[in-house]
Amino acid sequence: MLPSRTHAARLAALAALALAACRSTGAPDPARAGAAPAWERDNPLRPLPAAPLGIEVDWKAGQVTVTPEKVRLGRWLFYDPRLSADGTVSCATCHKPEHAFSETTPHSTGIAGKTGTRKSPSFVNGAFPVYPRYFWDGRAASLQEQAKGPMVNPVEMGRPSHDEVVATVSRIGGYRRYFAEAFGDERITLDRVVDALAAYEATRLSGNSAFDRFDAGDEAALTPSARRGLAIFFSYGRCNQCHLGQNFTDGRFHNLGVGWKDPGPGRPALEGFADRGRYEVTHDPRDLGAFKTPTLRDCSRHAPYMHDGSMATLREVMFHYARGGTPNPGLDEAIFRFPLSERDADDLVAFMEALDGEGYADAAPAHLPQ
Structure with missing residues (x-):
């Protein structure tokens, strides 16, 4: 039996009220449900992220136009x-x-x-x-x-x-x-x-780390151990020769001796590196065994370390630097020996951990365009 006009009008009014309620509470609009494909619903258009504390960003000045x-x-x-x-x-x-x-x-x-x-x-x-x-x-x-x-x-x-x-x-x-x-x-x-x-x-920006908050004036942001590590980093450790700026890298290439094995008397230095690094691009002997300085931001989150993953922990990295790297014919002049105790190494690692930031978190979209 067909509904009466009065009943139909009442149903229409109820539907309108339900639609208004959905809109006011942010619930899905029944009239539009399914209008956008699943991959768009779980990857909506979002504004560009604001730069986190400690990071300066100019979306118009980069090498890529970001929209x-x-x-x-x-x-x-x-x-x-x-x-x-x-x-x-x-x-x-x-x-x-x-x-x-x-x-x-x-x-x-x-x-x-x-x-x-x-x-x-x-x-x-x-x-x-x-x-x-x-x-x-x-x-x-x-x-x-x-x-x-x-x-x-x-x-x-x-x-x-x-x-x-x-x-x-x-x-x-x-x-x-x-x-x-x-x-x-x-x-x-x-x-x-x-x-x-x-x-x-x-847009994968990392900032607002404990170090950034400390640098902005929050004295309590760093632990005593991380403060001692900061002092070593910027003083006699001279880590900031290469790890500098807001991203803690100079963007340049350095030979630390990682991966070097002496090829033996009379053998060319080229044979000492299984991976010759920057040399394979430039063919300049000065670039033999040189690799780009990585950022220290969030470095505690992706052990092992170095280009070949040959160092299992940050402490191992600290002692590698303190020993002056691995001697080889092209060892970078910025590498030198310096005293480092077990406690010093722990303090430097605490400072590295204080560079763990936020702002870049993500996960794979649940759906992809089909």
Whole structure:
């Protein structure tokens, strides 16, 4: 039996009241439920993050133009394993957000369980300040160029060419709308893919650490041990020769002797390093065994350490420096011996832990564009 007009009007009025209640409480609007796909609902457009205490950010002055639309698109792409040859490896496979976008293994593992020879470095605050070179050996000149490398590395994402990456993303119809929002039209190109990735990475900011609060005037922010470590760091330890600025890195390359083994009398120094570092890019003998200074931000969250993951703990790193590194023909002139007791090492580690910040936390979206 059809409802009466009065009954129908009453139902309409009740529906209107329910809709108003949903809107006033923030509950889902029944009329719009399901209007947006699942991947958009769990990765909504958000404003650019404010810089945390201790970090200066100018979104207009970086090497990548950062917009909310690019960041949202880049976040999907960063966690999307379909960019790899076998659909199992994403950027986040080696750059894990819970470990400050680094990892806890000595070497990275890519498609089919293939293992590289280096550990993935953290990129928190990687866009600020603007660094001239990226990767441990500095072979990339920008965050965008850096993003291209793993895609076609045979032991990482394993694509034979960048064209295959573009073709794969192009076949995913759900991405087209977001490329249009980020770039003005639906064209999907390699430059746009890596630009979006770089925009997302640029928003992974770490600050408001205990050190930042102490530096801003909160005397209670650092423990007594961390204060002693700070004193060593900036005085006779001279750690700030290379670990300086808001991100505690000079962005340059140094030979610490990590990985050096004397090749024997009469053998060339080139044979002493299994990984020759920056030298493989420049072919300058002065760059033999030199690697980029990593940020110390959140370093306690991604042991082991050094480019090859050869040092298991921060204490081991401290004693390596105190010994003056590992002597070799190209040892950096900034490396020198200094006295370090067990307590001193503990204090330096406490200071390193005081550089653990906040602002970059993330996890893979529950859904990806289809």
